[in-house]
Amino acid sequence: MSTKPTESTPSFLQVYTQVRRDRMKHSFLRQINSCVDWRGIRTLLNKKYTKTQNAIGNPAYDALLMFKILLLEIWYGLSDYEVEERINDSLLFSEFLVLDVGFPSPDHSTISHFRSELTRLGIMDKLLRELNKQFKKHGVSRIDQGAIVDASIVDSPYAPDGSVVIEVTEDREDTRSNEARTQEEAYHCELKSGKSGVDSEARWVRKGRHYWYGYKKHVLTDEQGLVETVVTTSANCSDTVVLPELIKKSKLPGGISVLADKGNCSKKNSEYLARQGLIDGIMLKAHRGQVLSESQKRFNRMISKTRCLIERTFGSIRRWFCGGRCRYRGLAKTHTQNILEAMAYNLKRMPGILVLQGAKWRKTTVLGGQLPLRDGKGC
Numbered sequence: 096m097s098t099k100p101t102e103s104t105p106s107f108l109q110v111y112t113q114v115r116r117d118r119m120k121h122s123f124l125r126q127i128n129s130c131v132d133w134r135g136i137r138t139l140l141n142k143k144y145t146k147t148q149n150a151i152g153n154p155a156y157d158a159l160l161m162f163k164i165l166l167l168e169i170w171y172g173l174s175d176y177e178v179e180e181r182i183n184d185s186l187l188f189s190e191f192l193v194l195d196v197g198f199p200s201p202d203h204s205t206i207s208h209f210r211s212e213l214t215r216l217g218i219m220d221k222l223l224r225e226l227n228k229q230f231k232k233h234g235v236s237r238i239d240q241g242a243i244v245d246a247s248i249v250d251s252p253y254a255p256d257g258s259v260v261i262e263v264t265e266d267r268e269d270t271r272s273n274e275a276r277t278q279e280e281a282y283h284c285e286l287k288s289g290k291s292g293v294d295s296e297a298r299w300v301r302k303g304r305h306y307w308y309g310y311k312k313h314v315l316t317d318e319q320g321l322v323e324t325v326v327t328t329s330a331n332c333s334d335t336v337v338l339p340e341l342i343k344k345s346k347l348p349g350g351i352s353v354l355a356d357k358g359n360c361s362k363k364n365s366e367y368l369a370r371q372g373l374i375d376g377i378m379l380k381a382h383r384g385q386v387l388s389e390s391q392k393r394f395n396r397m398i399s400k401t402r403c404l405i406e407r408t409f410g411s412i413r414r415w416f417c418g419g420r421c422r423y424r425g426l427a428k429t430h431t432q433n434i435l436e437a438m439a440y441n442l443k444r445m446p447g448i449l450v451l452q453g454a455k456w457r458k459t460t461v462l463g464g465q466l467p468l469r470d471g472k473g474c
Contacts, residue, residue: 123170124191126446130233133159135225143218144209156201160192161209162222164201167191169416169439175203214427219434220325220344226438227323235448238317239348241376243405244341244355246334248302249327249429251309251421253294264300264331294424298329309421312433313337315345318401320408321444322437327430334358339367352376354402378402412436415443 140158167188168178182188182200189196201209213219230236297309313326313334324345326337338359347353349372355364357380368375378395381387387395412418418436421429 122187123443123446124187127442128191130445130449131226131229131442132232135228136162136222139218139221139225143216143221144212156205158209160194161201161206162213163192164206165210165435166439166442168206169435170443172417175206178206179203210431211428214431217427219431223322223325223434223438226441227321230321230441230445233445233449235445236317236321236323237319238321238323238345239351241318241352241354241401242323242345242347243316243318243320243402244314244338244353244359245402245405245409246311246313246337246358247409247419248300248307248330249310249312249419249421249433250307251294251297251424251429253292253297253421253424254308255293264333294421296329296424296426297421298331300330310426310429313341314405314408314437315341316405316408318404319444319448320404320411321441322408325430325433325437327426327433329426335361335364338364342367342371342373347371347373349373354398356402376402408440412440415440 137157137159140162144158164178164182167173167181168175171178171181173181179200179202182192182194186196188194194200213222227236231238294309300307300311307330309330311328311330311332313328314322315324316322324341326340326344328337334356335358338355342353352374353368354376355378357378360377360380364377365375368377376398378398379387379391409419416436416439422432423429
């Protein structure tokens with residue numbers, strides 16, 4: 096005779112769920128939930144994002160849950176359709192989202208609408224800033240010790256067919272005539288009106304011998320490579336123009352150094368850094384008929400040793416999240432993608448940095464005699 100499960104007798108589903116959870120003790124998503132205080136993100140989302148609800152329909156999904164789904168898409172390389180299936184199938188995803196096992200995942204169209212709404216509201220930069228407060232709280236961010244600036248091209252798959260019939264600007268600096276720039280604008284107006292499927296807000300740029308169509312991601316990081324600020328422009332925008340905007344959005348404290356490559360070298364940028372009370376760490380570049388001295392070359396080599404850390408940030412985003420390629424059309428949506436990739440990158444590195452800091456602290460305290468060694472004796 097079968098017996099019904101009572102309060103003291105767990106059901107099969109409860110036992111199965113507990114066994115699955117015991118196997119996920121050290122998962123990455125659990126580490127993120129234990130390290131991050133999501134209350135600030137939730138408050139910002141609830142303040143800006145208005146959830147629509149039908150009078151006779153189901154309650155609207157929590158805004159923080161929807162935001163976490165966007166992070167899951169970046170971490171695991173999933174589309175809106177794929178992440179919907181994974182949430183319904185994966186206990187790990189449901190636990191990260193704080194979603195009951197029997198509760199269905201948001202529909203793929205709901206996820207897409209939420210991302211578009213965040214783009215329309217223009218709060219992605221505020222979300223990145225709020226998340227970075229967590230890193231400063233835990234002592235992970237070192238933005239108060241120095242900043243690094245660089246840019247990377249985000250290639251768009253929605254490029255026009257055929258050969259390029261206009262003069263394309265160089266990656267470092269736009270030296271074209273006004274006539275060439277006017278021809279470019281006329282060319283893109285023709286694309287916008289005549290060819291469907293082309294991203295009309297993207298632009299051509301030449302880097303070395305290669306031509307790229309898309310956008311440019313300008314990034315400011317701390318000395319560890321953690322992303323602090325992102326500015327997205329069309330690909331033909333010069334690096335020298337965006338540096339003041341990056342500094343302004345980052346609200347850097349005075350007295351720290353700002354490192355950048357030769358593409359940011361200009362008199363205006365040096366004067367701007369001086370006015371902000373920041374140390375000029377922009378690499379010097381030679382001009383026609385004027386070569387660099389030995390001391391200037393030595394200065395560039397010294398800057399390059401630290402500045403190269405931001406290249407690892409770009410490389411890791413490409414390798415981990417298939418970054419460097421547009422998922423959507425338009426400047427605003429591409430900026431949303433860049434911000435989400437930056438937050439996903441910072442969060443992925445956060446547990447490892449905390450563990451490394453804890454190991455350094457234990458080593459320092461043991462060597463300093465503040466903590467006893469094993470059994471009070473030496474090894």
